[in-house]
Amino acid sequence: MNKLLTSWLINLIIILSATGYAIASETTITVQHSNKQPISITFEHAPRVDSAILTATNHHHLSLMDIDWLQSKLFDNTAPFSLKGETLSSIREQEARAKGKDKPYWQALSTQFQEWHFSARVMTPLDPDTTRLDVNKNPRLRGQYQLYLRDISAEPTINVLGYVKQPRTLPWYPRKSAVDYLEITKPISSSHSSVWVIQPDGQAFEYPIAYWNYQFHNIAPGAIIYVPMPLNLVGNKSTTNKDTNQLVIELLTHKLPL
Template sequence: MIKKYKSILFAAFTSFSCVATANVTVKWNEVDYTFDSTVRLTDVLSKLELGTNIYWPSAALFIPNDVTLERARQSSLSNLHLLTINLPSDTHEQKRVFTNLTNELQQWHLAKRVSVQIDYDLARISKAHNPQFDDGYYVLSLQERRESLEITGAVNNTVKAKHLPHTDVSEYLNSANISSLANKDIVIIIQADGRIIEAPTAYWNRQHQEVMPGSIIYVPFKESLFTPQYAELNQQIVALAKNRLSK
């Protein structure tokens, strides 16, 4: 059973004195940890009672309440709404796809993902992996290894599939109800460590590509001269998925 994720909230405020100093507060399991200066990752994690089952490849640092991300979400929702209302009345499958994706996007918890690797062991031996927390407000997400991954996008229903070690991404598509709107030649993987990988999945262009546990497989909409809006929609949703703070 996957336990709920744990998040560490970092709140940093600059004082209004002549000399700028940082006051960093770390919230962990309803307990506040306060630092009176800028701190590094090891300073924070050393104060916490971390479990031994953390899956460090998926550990991530986020900055919440990002206005740009919320605008991108609203733009995606607007595009999906326009696509839905312009559908002929007898296109039930397409409407179901757009409605499902709309509901998914509305529920996502978004925060800007910081491009830094979070790994306690690496941070203790390498300054490059021991970032400093400056003034700001951060969320550090630490989770146990998940046993599933998510498939969304141009599918009739978003599904969770069991993670299979050493398995090509194309094998997961058998458990997804892919719609007629999908580009069936590729998928886009938003790996749990934040990497975005475009993976060919057709029999003629397939290359072995594995998926990390806890990742998202996005099935893109098929772009064409008649549906240019799908290109923007695909880009927007992939960007949002990278900046999704998982529960």
């Protein structure tokens, strides 16, 4: 009797463990498209990126040609994302230390970041024609994700923020450099020799803009131009030993579409 009971308990534990594993291994992807209602897709087994994308486009009855892959984004919501809180804390510290004329610009940056949403971005191409050719660009997805598919016909824009008089969203134009967009948004200081550009694929680059070091760089639609803020460096290090501008740039790579 004891042996039967022991065997029964072992089998029950195995079944419960397997059930728990199956539940834990489920992947749910919330899919948003600029012209359609959001949907949630649950996968019993962790899909690779290309499989998840093809399933999402099929659910929305979309052709792969309908998608702007450069501006489409995938975010991992499985774990808490603490970078926004750390960045806002650093911005508020700078605002408290800033000279009078700079305080409004720190306040504007803080307000903007409170309004925007951020999550851990999966830094991989999303076009199945690219991901299926390289397993390193085609990871398995386990957990909770948000997928944003941008319609190819959507109006292209760029964002300019930071130490400028008129931070705003602007229409994107081909063959325009960061300098062209800054002429519209008016930098507060003329002493900047470079700005940071977060391209839509999540890569951040420092581009020279001064007359003595200028080099033309293409800015893709969906990019963010960040003009670094003047820092009070006393005690301005985060738990990761990054200053406020570095935190801002890193956080912008994880920005969710509006």
